[in-house]
Amino acid sequence: MRIVLTFVLALLSACQRAPAPAMSEADRPGFGGDFTLTTQDNQPFHLADVRGRPVVLFFGYTSCPDMCPMTMSRITGAISRAGAKPSDVVTLFVSVDPKRDTPAVLKQYVASFKTPPIALTGTDEEIRRVAAEYHASYELVPSATPNYLVNHTTAIFLIDRRGRLRQYFAFDEKPESLADALRSLLDEKG
């Protein structure tokens, strides 16, 4: 009986998570900021619209054959690993290929995720401005086929509940590190 109870309690306690290490505000990058773009529903989106929730921001494009699928998988995995409900965290996918990634294309793209990210596009100038704000870069790779590639910054940006860029990670960061950072932001008050 005692063995069974010990076993049961061990199983239950295994489901509880240790608190995440706090993320230092002093170490936050000195760039980032608000921006306005257009969603997959062709509606204006302001970063301030999602104030109060942590944000994961990524620059990519929907026909990316490698980095973007890998990174989006990593982001969704980290949100799950952080123990957050998908609605607790906002995932923003900013297209660096606005010519092909129209709102209609983005709408199909986000529908492929169980918890759809918010996909954003804009004019060339708008995208360039947001990328510059986050020190991100991108360039089209000339191609003989219509399936051209876009080289782009692959960092994953974490923005806190107050809209401030707090940390960024390489796309291949360990899922547990990303999850820890997310939990730290989730633990902070707005």
Place this chain on the structure above:
Amino acid sequence: MLRRDSSPLLVVVSMLSMAGTALVAGGCGKAEDRGRQLYAERGCAVCHGAGGRGDGPSAGRLDIPPRDFANVRAYRHGSSQHDIAASIREGSGPRGAMPPFRDLTDEQASDIAAWIVSLQRPPAGGPP
């Protein structure tokens, strides 16, 4: 409702039930079902399509289009659960093909592979 004089056995059964629920929420259950869930969560459908037919919204813009998982003859790196899991974790080759999803654990890749295997259909006309 448990009465004060409930038997110890009943208490244990209740607690095991709670533990079971917690474990299921944490990812227990049938591999195929877990795999289907992961496939949907991780955005595999962007390229492979919601039903694994190779018809995701981005499929038409890839130089090497994804295969229809139903067609076992279309698999270039083996169609067994083990082979598919290896392709998921390690990728399937040159640029434009399946990239490696090393953020997934071996178990998660195996679960997704189990779901993909469940989509396979015998080749038309019988075995070669």
